[in-house]
Amino acid sequence: AERDAFGEDEVELVTLLGRFVAAAVQNIRTYEAERATVEELRRLSALRADFVSLVSHELRSPMAAVIGSVRTLQTRWPELRPEQRDAFLAVIGDETSRLSDLVGDVLDTSRIEAGTFGYTFSDVDLAELLREATAAVTLGQDAVRLEVEIPPVLPRVRGDRDRLRQLVDNLLANAIKYSELGAPVELDASARNGTVRVRVRDFGPGIPLEDHGLIFEKFGRSGVADAKPGTGLGLFISRSFAEAHGGTLRVDSRPGAGATFTLTLPAEP
Ligand SMILES: Nc1ncnc2c1ncn2[C@@H]1O[C@H](COP(=O)(O)OP(=O)(O)O)[C@@H](O)[C@H]1O
Numbered sequence: 001a002e003r004d005a006f007g008e009d010e011v012e013l014v015t016l017l018g019r020f021v022a023a024a025v026q027n028i029r030t031y032e033a034e035r036a037t038v039e040e041l042r043r044l045s046a047l048r049a050d051f052v053s054l055v056s057h058e059l060r061s062p063m064a065a066v067i068g069s070v071r072t073l074q075t076r077w078p079e080l081r082p083e084q085r086d087a088f089l090a091v092i093g094d095e096t097s098r099l100s101d102l103v104g105d106v107l108d109t110s111r112i113e114a115g116t117f118g119y120t121f122s123d124v125d126l127a128e129l130l131r132e133a134t135a136a137v138t139l140g141q142d143a144v145r146l147e148v149e150i151p152p153v154l155p156r157v158r159g160d161r162d163r164l165r166q167l168v169d170n171l172l173a174n175a176i177k178y179s180e181l182g183a184p185v186e187l188d189a190s191a192r193n194g195t196v197r198v199r200v201r202d203f204g205p206g207i208p209l210e211d212h213g214l215i216f217e218k219f220g221r222s223g224v225a226d227a228k229p230g231t232g233l234g235l236f237i238s239r240s241f242a243e244a245h246g247g248t249l250r251v252d253s254r255p256g257a258g259a260t261f262t263l264t265l266p267a268e269p
Pocket residue numbers: 174175176178202204205206207215216220221222223224225229230231232233234235236258259
C-alpha cells in the first residue's frame with residue numbers, strides 16, 4: 001500500500017490542483033514502462049494497438065489516480081487536513097465516474113458489434129428529452145455558452161428514450177470538448193417531412209473532409225482530437241443508435257469552421 005501512495009509534496013499538489021495532478025503523477029511514474037509495452041504491441045496489429053492505447057491512456061490513468069488516492073487516504077489519513085481528504089475523495093469520485101462511462105462505451109460497442117444490443121422502444125417526447133439534456137449540460141459546466149432552440153412541441157418519436165438521451169449527450173459532450181473556452185454551442189430541433197431533426201453545432205476546430213467517415217468508426221479519431229481525452233467510440237455508438245431507430249447521424253464540417261452534427265429520426269405517423 002505504501003508503495004502506491006502519494007508522497008508529501010504530491011499530497012500538497014493534489015490538494016491544490018485536484019485530479020489532474022494525481023493523474024499526471026501516476027502517468028510520469030508509469031510512462032517509460034508503458035511506452036515500451038504499447039510500442040511493442042502496436043506492431044502486432046492496428047486494431048490491437050487501438051485497444052491497448054485505449055486501455056493504457058483512458059483506463060489506466062484514472063485507475064492509477066484512484067489507487068493513488070485510496071492508498072494515500074489509507075496510509076496518511078491521520079496527518080491529512082480535512083480539505084485534503086476531501087480533495088482525494090473528489091478525485092476518486094470524478095475518476096470512477098469517468099471509468100464507468102468508459103466501461104459503458106466499451107460494453108455498448110461490443111454489444112453493437114455482436115448484434116446483441118437490446119433496445120426498449122416506447123413513445124418518446126423528444127422536445128422534453130432535449131430540454132432535459134440541455135438543462136443538464138447548462139448546469140454541469142460553464143466552459144461553453146449553450147444556445148438552445150427547441151419548439152414547445154415536436155412530433156413523437158418511437159424510440160429507446162435512454163439511448164436517445166445518450167446519443168444527444170454524446171453530441172453535446174463532443175461539441176463542448178472541441179470548443180474554445182467561452183465559445184457558443186447551439187442545439188436546435190425541428191420537424192420536417194415526417195422526420196424530426198436535431199442539430200448540434202459548434203465553432204471549434206472542425207473536421208477535415210477526409211476524416212468524415214473515420215470519425216464514425218470504432219476508435220476513429222481525427223487529428224485535432226489528440227490533445228483531448230477520449231476513446232473514439234462515442235460517434236460509432238451514436239450512429240448505431242440513430243440507425244437502430246431508422247434514422248441517420250451526419251456531420252457537416254470544414255477545418256476552422258466548426259462542426260454540425262445532424263440527427264434525423266422518423267416521426268410517428
Ligand atoms: N464537435 C467536434 N468538433 C471537432 N471534432 C470532433 C467533434 N466531434 C467529434 N469530433 C472528432 O471525431 C472523433 C470521434 O468522436 P467520438 O467518437 O465522440 O470520440 P472521442 O470524443 O472519444 O474522441 C473525435 O476524436 C474528433 O476527432
